[in-house]
Every structure is written in C-alpha cells, then in structure tokens.
Amino acid sequence: MSAAASSLNLAITFLFWLAVAGLATGMLRRAALWRAGREAPIAWLGLLAVPKRYFVDLHHVVARDPYIARTHIATAGGAIAAMALVAVNYGLMLYASFLNTAIALFALVMLVGVLFVWHRRRTPPARLSRGVWMRLPWMLAAFAIGLLALGLIPLQFVSGLSALVVVALLGLGAWTLTVGATRGGPMKHALAGLLHLAFHPRPERFRKTEAGAEAGTPTTALKPLKLEQGELGVGKPVEFRWNQLLSFDACVQCGKCEAACPAFAAGQPLNPKKLIQDMVTGMAGGSDASFAGSPYPGMPLGAHQGQPQAPILPGLISPETLWSCTTCRACVQECPMLIEHVDAIVDMRRHQTLQFGAVPGKGPEVLANLRETGSAGGFDLGVRYHWAIDLDVRQISAGQAVDVLLVVGEGGFDMRYQRTLRALVKVLQAANVDFAVLGALETDTGDVARRLGDEATFQNMAQQMIAQLSAFTFKRIVTADPHVMHCLRNEYPALGGHYQVFHHAAFMAGLVSAGKIKLRAAADKEQRFTYHDPCYLGRYNGEIEAPRELLKLMDLSLHEMERNGMRGRCCGGGGGAPLTDIPGKQRIPDIRIHDARAVRADTVVVACPNCTAMLEGVVGPRPEIRDIAELLASALET
Template sequence: MLETLLPILIFAALGLAVIGAWRRIRLWRQGRPSVVPLFKGLAALPRRYLVDLHHVVGRDKVISNTHVATAGGFVAAAVLMILVHGLDLAQGILGWLLLAASACMFVGSLFVARRRRHPPARLSRGPWMRLPKSLMAFSLGVFLITLPTVGLLPSDAGHWLLALLLAAVVAWGLAEMVVGMTWGGPMKHAFAGALHLAFHRRAERFGEGNRSTGLKALDLENEAAPLGVEKPADFTWNQLLGFDACVQCGRCEAVCPAFAAGQPLNPKKLIQDMVVGLAGGSDAAYAGSPYPGKPVGEHHGSPHGPIVGRGGKALVDADTLWSCTTCRACVEECPMMIEHVDAIVDMRRFLTLERGETPNKAPEVLDNLIATDNPGGFAPGSRMNWAADLNLPLMSDLQQVDVLLWLGDGAFDMRNQRTLRALVKVLRAAEVDFAVLGHEERDSGDVARRLGDEATFQSLAKRNIATLDKYRFQQIVTCDPHSFHVLGNEYGELGGVYDVRHHSTYIAELHDAGRLAFSPWKGGSVTYHDPCYLGRYNGEYEAPRRVLEALGIELNEMQRSGFRSRCCGGGGGAPITDIPGERRIPDMRMDDVKESGAALVAVGCPQCTAMLEGVVDATAEVRDIAELVADALVVRPAAQAASLSRQPQLEEVS
C-alpha cells in the first residue's frame, strides 16, 4: 500500500509547492524592478548560505548545530525521499543515506522542541510552536517507511491501518515542510530565504571581510522615479523578497536600542508588517512582541495602499519609523541578511520629500542645512572661530597636502571643539602635513540623508565634492564617524571617491610608524564605547583599542561591545525627531558603562560624546580618544616649532 501511496503524496506535494512558488513570486514581483545577475546569484547561493549566513547563525553554537542537523537533514532527506520513494531508486546505498538523513533531522528537531518548550520573549509563537512537531513528523515518518526499503523490516510488515497511519504522518510532514514552504507557514523562510540570498540587493555584502552599508541614492533627475516608498509595491521586488524571508527569530528585536528604550519600534514587527502589506490583510495574526505601547490587530494594508496613513491606521505609524537610530544592530544580527535600515530610510524619504512630514525639530534642522549649510543654523563664517589661535593651514593656500582634516559640524559645538584642538595637537606632534577647508567646508549631509531629505543631502554632497576636487590630498581624516562613513561610502555614487580615515585609525597608524610617543597612563579604569558608524557600518573595532593599549590602558570591556555595542541614541536624526519612550537610550548605555566598573569611557564620535555626557548622574567621565592621546603626548620641541611655522593666520569672514 505504501508503495502506491508514497509516490502520490510526494509528487502531489511537489506540485502544490510549485504552484505556491509561482503565487509567491507574483507577490514579490509587485515591487519595482531591480536588476540582479540571475545565474551568478544562484551560483553564489551555496557559499552565501553555508558561509555568510552561518557566520551569523554560528554566534550561537547550540542553535547553529541545531540548524545544521535539522536543515541539512531535511534537504538531504527530501532529495533522497524523491529518489527512493518517489522514483523507486532504492538500490544500493540511497536507502541507508535516507535513513541517516532523516535520523539526523529528527535529532535536530528534538533540540528545536526543547527550545520551544520555554521560548525566549524574542521568538514568535503562534504557528511557530507547531514547527517541532512537524519536523518530527516528517523525519520520523520518513525513517519508518524507509526501514523495509533497506531490509531492516520485511516489506509486508504491519497492518494496512499502520500503513495508513504512516502515510498520514508523512503527509503531515510533507504539507508543512514542502507545501508550507511556498504557501506560507513556519517553513516559508526556507524558500524565500534561499532566493533572497541569491538575489540580495547588496550582493557586495557577501564574502569574507566585505561590507556594504552606504545608503543607495535616489535618482532625482528622473521625474518618473518615486521619491521614497509610499506603499509596499514601491519597494524593489528583491526587497519584498527579503521581507518574506524573515524567520521571526527576534535577534533584531533583542538588540534594537529603540525597542529596549520602550519607543514604538520593533524591527521584527516592522518587517512582518511589510509582509502583511505584500499580501494584504491585517497584523492580527502576528504572534510576536508588538511595538511598545501599540496593540496588535489595529493595523492593515495592501500592496498598493499607503504604509503610513493619514488620519487612520495603515500598516505602520510614522513614529515607528522616526524611532530608528539607524545603528544597524538589527542588520548585523539578522541571520537572513535583511536590510531593515534601508527600508526605514526609504519610507522616511517619502514622508519627508513628498509629504513634508518630519517630527519635532527635524523641519528646522533641514531648513538650517538649506540656508546655512549646517544643522545648527550657525553663520557659515563662524565655522573656524574655535581655531582663531591655532593658525591652521588652509587648503586654499596650500592646494596640496598629505592629509585633509575634515572638521564636521562639531566645529560649532564647544564640547567637540576640545576634541578638534586635541586632534590638531596630535597631528602637529607627528609632523603631519595637513590642512583644513575652513569656510569652504559644508555639512557632510549625513543627518539630512537619514531624515529622508535626499535632495538636501545630494546638494550638500555635490558642492562638497566640487570643493574637494579643486585640491590634491592623499587622505581625509575626521573625528566624526558619520562624516567618515558618508565621505567614504556614500559620496562615491555621486562622483566623489576618497581615501577616508577615522582619527583613531590614523592615530594608530602614526603610532605604529613611530611618529608618536606617549607617557604611561596614570588614570583609573577605562572602557571603550564603539560608535555604530565606525564599528557596525565600517568594521573598525581594533584601531581605537590599539591606541588605548598604546597609552598603557587596560580596558574593562562592556558586555555589549564590538559588533554588539549598544547605540548611544545619537544616530539617524533620533535626537532631532525625539520620539518618546520609557527611558533614554544613552541612559541605558551609561548603565552598561557602570556595570563595567570603569571610571572613564573613551569614545570616538562627537555625537556619542554629546549623548553620553548628557546623562544625569553618570558615574564615568567621557573623553574622546584624541583628548586622551593629546594628554599623553611626549612632544618634541623641534617638531612643535616646525608645525607652527606653517601658513598665515586665517582671515575672519563675516
């Protein structure tokens, strides 16, 4: 009986899966076109899955091993099942391999069941709670029906009722594992996830050491191109595919600073809302953690309906999008390589450019950038006031130098001016041939772009590029990771390609070259806060620590450091949009500092400095790495005198 039923069940399941795949692909293709190399992407899929994806999954060894046993066992068992029971190719070793694969899958499913007995809060429940039973049904059913095939049981063993029972168990497993893979359900991520890895919109992310974190530019010259994303169908088709690949593991939720602070953002819920919009319907069936303070079941949408409604509930409320600090913690932790931040900024662009709806101080900041080229609205001619006594050399006078020092808009902030002065002292001590743009420098455009004002960003960027193209220099050095990121990773698409260094990296290089000497550290215990735009965006974790080590500092690392560093709350325009939550993100970060026992927290970002120093009753002092280095310098008098002999005093511009 089983010899008759099994081929029918197998090929019926495969047929339904093909139909489901076609329906699913049609849903994704509602999105805008995106050119991807079809065969190149498919050829790269095995490495992207086995190496890149498992590099993230492997951070949790138990889950990684569970996934290898369960997923690997399933893929092998499914293929072998078609050969052995579907095509009756049971001769030789195939039957034994099928037994081994199904047994491996069953062992993995036991670990899945154990995890689901008391699942952590970040895991979605609902249909996911039946997944262990489905995994066990498929693996155990395949194992039992294969025993007679390899001669471990007689082929006529058992009653016909037992045969029907086994067929029912196998049918249950096939329905969940094969049919459910394309029709929806817990296994949906396996089909969508594989194609997402093959047709990822950031193919350059894959490969050892590769990164791709710069936002993609809008085509502002094309009047037919949408200004951001208004509705789900405005995303590119492979973005929609990426949303559908979400496994609802909640890793993004666990590291999101806005979610932890009680602001109305949960990146997992946001991605699931996009899936709801993709297919149409409401979020009532969502079985994970909601947005803090927002009940589940009140939002609905469709592929061609607005994502953010006016005067009523749509897919997402605007304050959810404005809560994001763009720290990329969610992207860094996502095993399916989903790009949450890209999606959020795309939706912000529509709200800003088409609707003119930015919250709190954002309109004022954007107006300031347009009128004065800086977010604070300061007179452009006052950019160099802080350096009136430093006799800084100007690019307009020298035309060619080794290093262009990019000041950033910290030049208008009294606190960050101390960092800039310290950095100038360090450069002079190392006899670096450097200059500044002075009044020719404009805001890099980072905050405008993160607030969705792509037009203002491109205007600032193109004018900065035109200025930079007038001069010759080998490197740009800046103490602002946001400027560092934008200049190095986002100006290139607009024609400005530069070698950009964060000041911690450059100081480390100067020390390694023997151009800096330090007196021994005599202060207290120190910890280091990794800026998001230096670490997760650009992969620089070691250089700041090398500098601190060179100073003789032994770090007390925070529990959340390196690629898992907690955001300070200062990125993505978050201090400007100022969406309220249950507590402040910088307060949580200073709690991390307190737990480390450090008396001082070293930073490498003016926004991190401002956010952390704004914490009331902080237990640790906040100092930039440049300040620590400047204090420890052993300066050679001859070098100092030579550096002061450079170009004439900066003229005041009214």
C-alpha cells in the same frame, strides 16, 4: 515485494509529486506577490552562489549562537539530504532498499535537531514568536519519524495500518514544508530565504569590498534615488523593489533584531521584527492581529492593516515607528537571514519627507538650515574653525598640496567637541603631520539629511562638497566624526567623489605605531576604562580594532562592556533620532551608561561627537566621557 509494500512505494511516489506540484503552485502564488514590487536587476548567476552564501555568509551569522547553529545544521541538513534521497528513490521510482537506509540515517539526524528545536520552544526567549511557530517542532518531528520509519521498517512487515501511519506522517510534514510554507507558514523562510540569498538587494554584501571602499569595509552605503526619474522613496508596499519584498518573506521571526534594537529596549514604538512582518502583511494584504511576537511598545496588536496598493503610513505602521530608528544597523548585524531593515526604513522615510515634508520634531528646522546655510545648526560657516585660531592651523589653498585634509563636520560648532578637535590638532602637530583645513569652505556632508529621508538635500550638499574638494590637492582625509567619514568614504563614490578617508582613531594609532609620537606614562592609568563603539565606525565601517590598539599603546586597561565591537550598543544619536525625539520609557544613552556602570568604568572612551553629546547628557552619577584624542593628547611626551 509484498503488495502492501508496493502500494506504499506508489503512495509515497504519488505523495512526492503531489507535494512538488503543491510547492510549485504555492511558489507561483508567492512569486506573484514579489513581482508586484518595482523592478530590480535579476542576476541569475546568484543561484549558483547560493551554496556559498548559505554555508558561509548566512551560517557565519548563525554560528554566533552555537546552540542554534548546531540545531540548524542537524535539522535543515538532515531534512535536505533526506528529501533529496526521497526525490531520487521515490520520485524516479527506483525503490532501492539501500537508499531507504540512507534516508533513515538522515531522518535520524533531522530528528535529533528537531529535539533541540522542541527543547528551545519549551521555554522560549521573549524575542521568539509563538503561535504557529510553537507547533513547528511537532510538524517537523512527524516528518522525520515518517522518513525514519520508511527506512527502518522491513518491507515484509509493512501492513495496511503501518503504511497508512507512515503516509500520514509524511503527508503532514510534506504539507508543512510545501503548501504550508507557500501560504505563509513558518517554513516560508526556508524557501524565500534561499531565493533571497540568490537575489539579495545588496549582492555586494557577499563581496569583500565595493567600489571606493577600504578593504574590509562593510557594504553599508545607502543607494541614491534617481530623483530626475521621479523616485521618491516607498509609500506603498508595491513600491519596494521586488527583491526587497522577497527579503521580507525570508524572515524567520527569531527576534534577534528585536533583542538588539536600542529603540525597542528604550520602549519606543519600534520592533524591527514586527516591522518586517508588517511589510509581509502589507504585501499580501491583511492586519497584524495574528502576529505572534512582541508588539511595538505601547501599541496593541490588531490596530494596523494594509494592502499592496494602500499607503503604508499610517494604516500599516505608525509614523512614530518609522522615526524611532537610529539607523544603527544592530538589527542588520544580528539578522541570520541577512535582511536589510535600515534600507527599508530609510526608503519609507524618503517618501514621507520628499512627498509630504512629514518629518517630526526639529527635523524640518535642521533640513531648512542645511539647505539655506550649509550647516545643521544654521551657523555661519566662517566660525566653524574659530576654536583653532590660536593653534596656527593652516587653511588649504588651491595652489598648495597637503598630505592630510582635516574635515571636522558639524562638531566644529560645538564647544564640548572643540576640546576633542584641539586635542587632535595637538596630536597631528606633535607628529609633524602636513595637514590643513577647509575653513569657511567646509559645508555639512549631508549625513543627517539623508537619514531623515531628504535625499534631494543630501545629493545637492554632496555635489557641492565634491566640487569644493576637487579644487584642492591632498592625499587623504582625516576626521574625528564617523558620520562624516562614512559619507565621504562610502556614500560619495556613487555621486563621483572618491577619497581615502581615515577616522582619527585609526590615523593616530598609525602615528604611534610608526614612532612619530612619543608617549609618557599615563597619569590616570589606574582608572578603569571602557570603550564605546560608535555605530558608524564599527557596524558601518568595520573599524573596531584601531581604537583598542591605540588604548593598548597608551598602556590603558580596557574593561569591555557586554555589548562591544560589531555588536556594540547604540548611543541613540544617529539617524536623526535626537531631532525626531520619539518618546519611550527611558533614553537610549541611559541604557548605555548602565552598561558602563556594570563594568565599574571610571571613564568611557568615545570616538564620535554624537556619542560624546548623548552620553554626557545622561543625568546623575556616571563615568567621565573622554574622546580618544583627548587621552592621547594628555599622554604626549613634552
């Protein structure tokens, strides 16, 4: 081996261990920022689960975009394999030529991936961040070329100049992947992302079910605050749990959450990607002036700044940003790094509501109504079932068991939704279902209180409802309101309420499939139907097939909108958004009706009272809005 080759080997060994030291030092600095957050359980076994969570759970999301999925596999896979071999060959000072060849092979794979990264960055979509991210392909290419040269250049041809070039290329790449990453550079997401997968704030996301949930139900329930211990949400960056701070650092700024957000599309002052980056800024200290992505609509960059111990509102983010969210979880559904944006938003809302009572719009009035009357609208609970007086609907009693308990929610006070409920009762009676209602004993489940951050009111209402239900004997609950279903099915178990809860679409589909209902040919089957997925039925509970199966059983043609199923567009009616009413350039339901017009739908089929109200509120020519129960009731064989 020539002296030049020997010097090159020693230089790369020195560079490798220097990079390791830089990475360790930088990670300790970054970890100090995370550790400033509140305590959270540390499950060290999560480190063993990282490979599965990375290659299965994370890539399941990434694979929705085949171009990026292949690019990521080539770039990240090649880089990890090459660096592992460098660690063996140069870290351990083996200097084996066959390992150099293997390093070159994986470096070539990485370089192919980098070319695809560069091609995407030539004309990047609006959702991608620019700035230093535009230099990332060149930095990665330098590293890949250095590794490639290391394996391809025969040692006898190594000269001082070529060795210097190789070391310079490797040094540039090593800085990007180590020191640059730990100082907040683009590759920060790779380091934080792996730890985020190990110590995820919602480890139950990686299991099929959580306690009390139906099989296959996504784990979407909010975690209760320990109010008796003084937990009042998040008012400062350091009040997030440490693993939430870690999760913010995992953001790759791909902007998929931005592209999916209904509030951002409507021009309201919310961008989920920027909100996460603002949390990173608050965690480390600084301003948003250097953010290289899309700002909050209507809010220029540079106007917000924060510190770990400083209040988040209004310095780091504006209240309008916090209250624009519909809690639809489209951002969470699209995030390839599995970040929980909605949890962070609700945590901040909790602090504003519980500490200051700072809920905008009609929110305070509704919260007061819930506390005082048990109804969001302040109605007399005795009139909730007046629509059913002529339908011979039985009220449940303590001494008599029933198969199904029908819980209607706040929709029982709404004249439009009463048509849906009457249709549902007609279907249940036609199928001879043994069911009853709570009547005046039914109070609100507290869904809107929790989404508006009033955890105290939610817990009080939930405990009241659980106590009420415990007095009766029933096998299952059916409801036509996905928000009611989600609360009873997923959020009540943490407070002691465990029930088998069905959405009316799934329950009716089961009745038809079992032959308990006879259908005649639909009179309007020549119309074009499209189905709008409610967020709290689809993304929150994973129920996207039952409504479509029911439409198929009714022999109705379905013309899907571009965004459907788990990726359906929000109607704008969740999370208390109609109450806070933050203005934008257009209304979210108008955008959804535009989607329906694009497929030339005559009728939009809905399965949620909020969706019905929001979509029927669109002004001007639009398709007819009909609940799926209304369609089934009209198709019953007389």
